[in-house]
Amino acid sequence: MCSEILRCLPDISAGRGTCRRREGAVEPLLNGMCHIERGATMFLHYLVSVVLIMHGLAHMSGAMAAFTARDVGFLDKPWLFSTGVTLRSPIGKLFGLMWLAAAVTLVSSGLSLLFHWGGWPALPIAGSILSLLAIVPWWNTVVPGAKAGAAFDGLMLIGLGAPWSEQVMAALGV
Secondary structure (H helix, E strand, O other): OHHHHHHHHHHHHHOOOOOOOOOOOHHHHHHHHHHHHHHHHHHHHHHHHHHHHHHHHHOHHHHHHHHOOOOOOOOOOOOOOOOOOOOOOHHHHHHHHHHHHHHHHHHHHHHHHHHOOOOOOHHHHHHHHHHHHHHHHHOOOOOHHHHHHHHHHHHHHHHHHOOOHHHHHHHOOO
16 A cells, blocks of 8 residues: 555655645655554564564474473373374484474574565465474374464464465565
8 A cells, every 4th residue: 555655646746646735744644654554564574573483493392302301391192193102202203303394494484584585475384384294293292382383373374375365475574
């Protein structure tokens, strides 16, 4: 909306077209509205960047649970598909690598959004898919924060994979 309004401003100041300047009050008003819209976009941009980075860093706990004896809050229960597979088993260690891949992809997508490096929407979609593939089989063992992370992954997939993804990306300033 702001870009359309700002494109109209030269017409306003020249008194042409359907945009008519009314005693100099329109331009400051429109610029003020655009400033608010840019501020909201910037806030959402930084908020999603930080949440993606934090979500990625949280995935390090899954890798640590699979490869170390350190207590990171995971329960010592089997995964959803059978009773003999735990996070410290060979299959669990493979999933630990998936947790690590999700961590790298999510942190990369957050940094990519933050610094406008590109890779959108492919990086966050890939990171969310990896995240869900890592979390869901271990649903009985993960910390509650991982379940909230799965909900965030779902929101990312809905927001970036749906027909309205262009509007979502515009709202994020991508």
